[in-house]
Amino acid sequence: MTTAEKIDYSKTLNLPQTDFPMRAGLPQNEPKLVERWQNMNLYKKLRESAAGRPLYVLHDGPPYANGNIHIGHALNKVLKDVITRSFQMRGFNSNYVPGWDCHGLPIEWKIEEKYRAEGKNKDEVPVNEFRQECREFAQHWIDVQTAEFKRLGIEGDFEKPYTTMNFHAEARIAGELLKFAMSGQLYRGSKPVMWSVVERTALAEAEVEYHDYESDTIWVKFPIASGAEDLSDAHVVIWTTTPWTIPGNRAVAYSPRISYGLYEVTAAENDFGPQAGEKLIFADALAEESFTKAKLQYKRLCDVSSDDLAAMTLAHPLKGFGGGYEFAVPMLAGDHVTDDAGTGFVHTAPGHGREDFDAWMDAAKDVAAKGIDTRIPFTVDDAGYFTKDAPGFGPDREGGAARVIDDNGKKGDANKVVIEALIGANALFARGRLKHQYPHSWRSKKPVIFRNTPQWFVYMDEDLGDGTTLRSRALKAIDDTRFVPGAGQTRLRAMIEDRPDWVLSRQRAWGVPICVFADADGEVLKDEAVNARILEAFEAEGADAWFAEGARERFLGDRAGEPWQMVTDILDVWFDSGSTHTFTLEDRPDLKWPADVYLEGSDQHRGWFHSSLLESCGTRGRAPYDAVITHGFTMDEDGRKMSKSLGNVVVPQEIIKQSGADILRLWVMTTDYWEDQRLGKNVIQTNVDAYRKMRNTIRWMLGTLAHDDGEDVALADMPELERLMLHRIAELDEVVRKGYDAFDFKRVTRALIDFMVVELSAFYFDVRKDALYCDALSSQKRKASLVVVRHLFDNLVKWLAPILPFTTEEAWLARYPDAVSVHLEQFCEIPAEWKNDELAAKWRKVRQVRRVVTGALEIERREKRIGSSLEAAPIVHVADAELRAAIADVDMAEISITSDITILDSEAPAGAFVLEDVKGVGVVPAMAQGTKCARSWRYTNDVGSDPEFPDVSARDAAALRELKALGRL
Template sequence: MTDTPEKVDYSSTLYLPQTDFPMRAGLPTKEPETVARWQQMGLYKKLRASAAGREKFVLHDGPPYANGNIHIGHALNKILKDVITRSFQMRGFDSNYVPGWDCHGLPIEWKIEEKYREKGKNKDEVPVNEFRQECRDFAAGWIKIQAEEFKRLGIEGDFDNPYTTMNFHAEARIAGELLKIAKSGQLYRGSKPVMWSVVERTALAEAEVEYADVESDAIWVKFPIVEWKHHVATHAGPLESDQLMPVMKEVADLEGASVVIWTTTPWTIPGNRGIAFSSRYPYGLYEVESAQNDFGPQPGEKLIFATRLADESAAKAKLTFKFLRDIAPEELEAVVCAHPLASLGYDFKVPLLDGDHVTDDAGTGFVHTAPGHGREDFDAWTAAARALEARGISSKIPFTVDDAGFYTADAPGFDGARVMDDNGKKGDANERVIKALIAASNLFARGRIKHSYPHSWRSKKPVIFRNTPQWFVYMDKELGDGTTLRSRSLNAIDETRFVPAAGQNRLRAMIEGRPDWVLSRQRAWGVPIAVFADEKGEVLIDEAVNARILEAFEQEGADAWFAEGAKERFLGNDHDPAKWTQVMDILDVWFDSGSTHTFTLEDRPDLKWPADVYLEGSDQHRGWFHSSLLESAATRGRAPYNAVITHGFTMDEKGEKMSKSKGNVVSPQDVMKESGADILRLWVMTTDYWEDQRLGKTIIQTNIDAYRKLRNTVRWMLGTLAHDTGEEIAYADMPELEKLMLHRLSELDAVVREGYDAFDFKKIARSLIDFSNVELSAFYFDVRKDALYCDAPSSLKRRASLAVIRKLFECLVTWLAPMLPFTTEEAWLSLKPDAVSVHLEQFPVVPAEWRNDALEAKWEKIRAVRSVVTGALEIERREKRIGASLEAAPVVHIDDPELLAALEGQDFAEICITSAITLVAGEGPANAFRLQDVAKVSVEPQLAEGRKCARSWRITTDVGADPDYPDVSARDAAALREIGFRRAA
């Protein structure tokens, strides 16, 4: 009878992973503890101290508005900024992040007014500086709340000393920038149509509006022709009377005719002063033959249309036309019409103007021109003003609508009519104008049209275009050096790096086409336009006055402008207060944020000017990027940034805009509470942030799954490195597989550094996640587990593997630290409990000798053959012919000399995680397993021969070869002897 060796528990002899780093992350609980630790230890100050003397890298923070809790857009934005700042800090720069807040402007003022209205108080009855203090307190409260929310996201920065636009120094600097612009002659008072919020009672900039579809009244209106010029052809000799008569007859048919315009804003008809046409398109004279309408043209009436639009216009009025003749551009230039409401007091001439903005793709080919209600109308009218005055036509622009949307005395016949009410609802102006046109027999047709229309992004209510006196900055005034603000800005755009590149063309197009910059707002909470103007609108330029203003702002804030006696205080004894008006408008809040580079980048010694990077959402091409460019170009001749990065907007999983009404809003607070900030950060890192992104429960779960796999990879490394002695192994002594892993680190080092430079975080995250899952967990770690767990302490293979895993850990954790700051901090301190923080580390320097492309090519062949073996064994497991791959000893047939040569000298059984393997040159049998993707390789599955080692579980023929260890293989017996393990007697 054969003696069976007594079973022995060898688990204590194995170098199995040991770590306190938990599999379950518990991020919602652990992350706040880490934030508290960072604050307690003063991590921000340690980062600054460690980077002292290094080259500065500055990402200037675009200020969020201090009004409400942060939303998912804030989270995306701040995470991107944090990753950039951290990545440069860990690559040898002094990368300091200073958060900032926009504090002035309408949203906060509106909130305070709402409180007043609830209490029945009138804002105008409260002293202005008392009201401004309430606004200041409101903003300060939200800054504290948002700062804590940003820190919870893992954002590291100078939260103890942020910048705010309501800081006294900031207000002084903002006012100082305005005074620089005034001194250079770029500031002027003018009267132009601007976007006006009736609800909010203030002018708005393009950056303060959003567009939404609305349904509007559309009307076609007749303007009776009252003057036209005889068009006589030029001939070499005198004309005979019979030649002259046909020409006279031809032009006489304009008598009694009308020009027809089309508009979607009937309320602007009282402001009409001209009609635009285009000499690029053909026009024709038409006569009505039949009509089926209640108020429109009747048979015999003659009307002029663009040829292409005549039939479409006739259909609108249910008419049939007869074409009479073509109308030449020279004739149209000479035409003068009567206003369609002349009987109500609009008894002035309405000339026709040739305009480049006229198209023939909609309407009638004639554009109703109300210079007080549209930029193109204004430009066309003012460009023709001198010529019009020469013809005896007044070029004066009326003010037909007041700040509350009511008609003024410049709109006779419509007393009490209102364009829009205080709630943004349509008033009665449209209907009253339409009825008046019908009464005057000048309405051609009416209808409804759905189109995109500007709305205030704060109140979400429609705006109107309204001519008001405002303060502007010239875009095209020559500035004494051969440049204009427009040319300076365009040149700066050419010198700026844009990520993605399409942002450059977008911003360029906006600057090329933008009108003069309107700076003034008719509100109370903000930095005032701190200038004095005479009755002509000329600004007082006096350095002593300016110095007094700025000194007061520095000490008391902008409230000093509104204090009693401010006018006399600032003018001093050198100027008569009676001759100067103190401007009480405040600056557009975009001027505030556009000036932040002055009191942060220029004034803080821990920063620098210009910034390396500005990063915001793509809407900021018309917002912060835009205003910062204009302000800096006006005062410094260039942009305050070297690069502009833009991100898209976050939609729900269906690609729809998030809204509370739809119930599809994903809040960062909820994600952090349920899953953790690192999950949210991983989503940002794996999404294509340059475009619009999607987020919802399924996408969050996908990132949770990816995070778990990544965490488990880190956890296994930590457990394995519990047995690491820190020994360094010379590269030359490394086994090939370890050299292959070092080569992959060399390749990844380039990917990581280039990715961070290109702000392409998705490429980095995808590369590191795939490397961890595919090349480490599913290959290298799997192959080396046997040697790491079972080899003797002196084994070079085991020692080299530990040294490489140490390098893998250090590289992966530091590379990921900017992206996943909480998890990497936990992992780093788990391995290095005496360390301060992973965020004080630098990315490891990867030696050039690690790069080995030839070795990678060789191992691509090895892994290709391995994939065939793995595929064959998978079938064996599925068919339950084997349990684990160590039960197998496959025969591998290789009919490719290159593949066979690659396997020479390799322990291919270890690589395939089998107990044995046989390599045979040549074509295998027909029934052998093959993969279509790997030619000339086939596998015959076979069971391993021998006994199962009680320690390593490999099946070998040498189990029991060592009598002192009868139940283990020779390799394991030698390891047990080396570590001094003895079986019980």
């Protein structure tokens, strides 16, 4: 038996060896890593390792503590985690402190529902007992969400998060409110606010969303009472989608820019309303549409000038009804009036709309001079019932007060009874219905109303003593802030420019109270000693101290005998969350103020970004952040909004259970997160496929590095292909760092995936497998390749660590069993000499020629003329001089993975394989000559040249001889 017959050549190859499995098993393995990080206190180790480095702080916008996390939470937290991890691994101490928003109506509502189910009355339960139940409810969901965030791979200070219900936090929130009070920015006013009847509280714009809603519409006739003698028998007609606001009407607005006319009814086909001979005033652009709606024939009589309108005083259409509408109704010029819809006149009820209120207040002095009462009525109460200020519809009405909206958010009978009264007064021109976008509470999903009610506000335009206002400070802060994407700046600026005064008060029980004392006129007590007692108590006992027995006397001290009243309203929760920068960034020594970055969904331009900006500008003169990043919302695969009714909700817990958190994180990193994203089974499968390719690349490197003895090779001694790969590492390092700096995670991830799949697996590794597996242990080429694979592994795993924390930890520990964690590592420092643009330019040409060769071989395989590319020895015609020069000193057979190759300086013959985008190269397939090496499977003419190993090539025989000398054969 010969030596060759005794050898199993497969055992002589340096084939990859690793325990890193091809199948990831992420759903099973990730929880083990979460437990490992918990047991080793990775968070503490991260802080210790980063001690002394500059801080990089992302301040967490607090999620609400009232349920399991959804896909929006997952997207948001992964983005934050990648930011903090990427800065941590690039020389910063990037400390992530998670936080929770704990106060407010949704939690309070849940406890109220529980009470109702138990037959308990909330009003009969001591307020602090009720608040304690709210606190316990919030804590339960903080614990649940903490576990869910950890399962996502989020690393942060979950042992010491911030919560808005923490006693210190409540004291700081109260302290911020008192700063506004002491500086004169806080005031009590009576303005129309959005009011939720269902929830019995005022709402801010950020707490409102718009949905389709069908409203009753009416055209109402206002008789001309005086001021235009030749028009005294005419009516001005208004149009509104809120008939219930007619009892609150106090004026009619017009525009001097609109053309108006006097019209006469010539024939009527309706059951009610105008009859032949009646005269009506309309905007000319809207007259035909209005008369058609009322089924009237008409003719135009003459123009009505703006001077005519300004001189008019109208009678209320309900004059004589209920004995309460005998007042005059003035005409007001208004910039908000258009002739796009309606009648060209705007019904003005200052108690039921911001523009109406502003118009009425602007005209109040002139109106009062005419002897008209400028008092704004309170026509609707907190439960949606008409009050005594709506005579005939309120408590004096037979059967009781009519209601606008009931406790379930359904329409009451208010519209019906008002319309009936208008018909009875011959004041209705026409009626109809309109489906339009209408404000709803984002919590209850029920429609809201605009209602005049006393509330506590912060001025937007009051001089703050330095020539600035809260609005001007906020606008300057926006200009000084970096926005990613840039459109966020425009959006936030528009919201700040147009917003009214900030309404802070809510009529609820769970939250931080507006802890001020005020007199009957709403003047706030400004007493530092009183404030100090309040804050000291809140620090020790929480905001519950405000509601404790004897609180008034305790806080007022020797001023308790004065007529100061405790305000019992609760602070808007947006003020809570807008104040989080104070008790986190300022108060924690491991953070800093201002934050480097805030990141939330695009809806937070009117929410957390907005309230944080106003709170900080009002108390500190600038924004609490240097940069603002916004992400879009997650839609289903068809681009539809996710909803339970459509059955298209994607739950992060299910993705994690089926595929693993790293797959979910990879999806986040491959999306254009600045825009709305899509997610579903197909999208997840795409990411699963990409992950497998990346994992297999990592696995191959680990297997190959099992043969790495750590020997180094000088750059000058490396083959060109190895130097090219080091150049590519240097290039990628720039791409990755710049991408992380720009928060352009898709660019980073796409670059890494493409590099691993296209440049490594399909090119470099494919080419170098022969040398790595078959070359002698002493081979310089093999040693250089191992050095490059070593660098590739270290860099790629570190670059990917913020994105795929579980997979990279598993890979790092497989490579370095004694390591603590990849997440304690820093990105590698890349030697400047690795960068070689000239070499890269040359090899771009080499790879162009290679593409033509491999394209030709692919056809040969497909046609089954060859099985492996090693069976080929193609003839390559290279007419292009630059390409020919580039490959002159390159072993194109090695690069093309063929046994031989012939390069000819000639045009390609007819029938040669060519590629359109590679000019001057053609390939004629040919079969390899010689004998197949039993070890490397290459066809050569020197198989058998070594008599000791007669069935292998000379290269392989030399490798075998080395193994034999080492006793490994």
